[in-house]
Amino acid sequence: MARDPDIVFYHAPQSRSIIVQWMLEELGEPYRLHLLNLKKDEHKQPGYLAVNPMGKVPAIAHKGVVVTEAAAICCYLADAYPSAGLNVPVGDLRRGPYLKWLFFGPSCLEPAIIDRMFKRPDVTPGALGYGSYDATLDLVAKAVATGPYLLGPHFSAADVVIGSGLTWGMMIKALPERPEFTAYAARLRERQALQRVYAKDAELAAAQAA
Incomplete structure (x- = not known):
């Protein structure tokens, strides 16, 4: 039986969360998509505000750690999955x-x-x-x-x-x-x-x- 993916991705189509969607596709790691409808204000409901009190997308949960803000998420994922080659490791001058x-x-x-x-x-x-x-x-x-x-x-x-x-x-x-x-x-x-x-x-x- 396959285990649940380590990454949960909170996403709304045609929003800035497409940045993280691209990052996840580049990683090639499995993730569970939690879709939000902005027109129905689903990002302002208590369930999602418990994830991101700002009521914004994107957000991810990775092994219980919640990360918000697109650039921070990209940085976090690149370091969490270095085998994808999307980061530059500490110690490399680049x-x-x-x-x-x-x-x-x-x-x-x-x-x-x-x-x-x-x-x-x-x-x-x-x-x-x-x-x-x-x-x-x-x-x-x-x-x-x-x-x-x-x-x-x-x-x-x-x-x-x-x-x-x-x-x-x-x-x-x-x-x-x-x-x-x-x-x-x-x-x-x-x-x-x-x-x-x-x-x-x-x-x-x-x-x-x-």
Whole structure:
């Protein structure tokens, strides 16, 4: 008799939890899907608030440990399953750039995208955690220009986070389709794990809409 998977994944289709869905597909480890319907406010019900009091997706439970926030989950899973090759281990000097890009996504890239999406007025760059919109984009463009990935030939959890942010930003027209971004996104779309994610998420979204 097969035992239950060690990972429980709390997911809502067509949300930022697709980042963790991609990470899980890259890992290749079994997981149990706990689906939430945001339109029915299932993420605000007591059962899920006991998992994540913020009432947000994604979240995972791994051997009884709950982890929230997409980048933190990706970092955690990459270290928990090192055989997948999605992390950079402690002691490897590349871990510094790896961690920088993992957390550059939610701390710099995503806030810059959201400010542009909502047309928030410009403020003094020093008052923003990410500095400026243009500087943020220039730095990411330089990092992905040589490729194929952020760490050269090594695809990592950092690519899951940054690649997801760039793809989303271009989709909502809050990021320009700079050649560096579109080429990087095209390389990521060639990954079978991401292709599976898009297909699965479309099916889940259609089922919830039915």
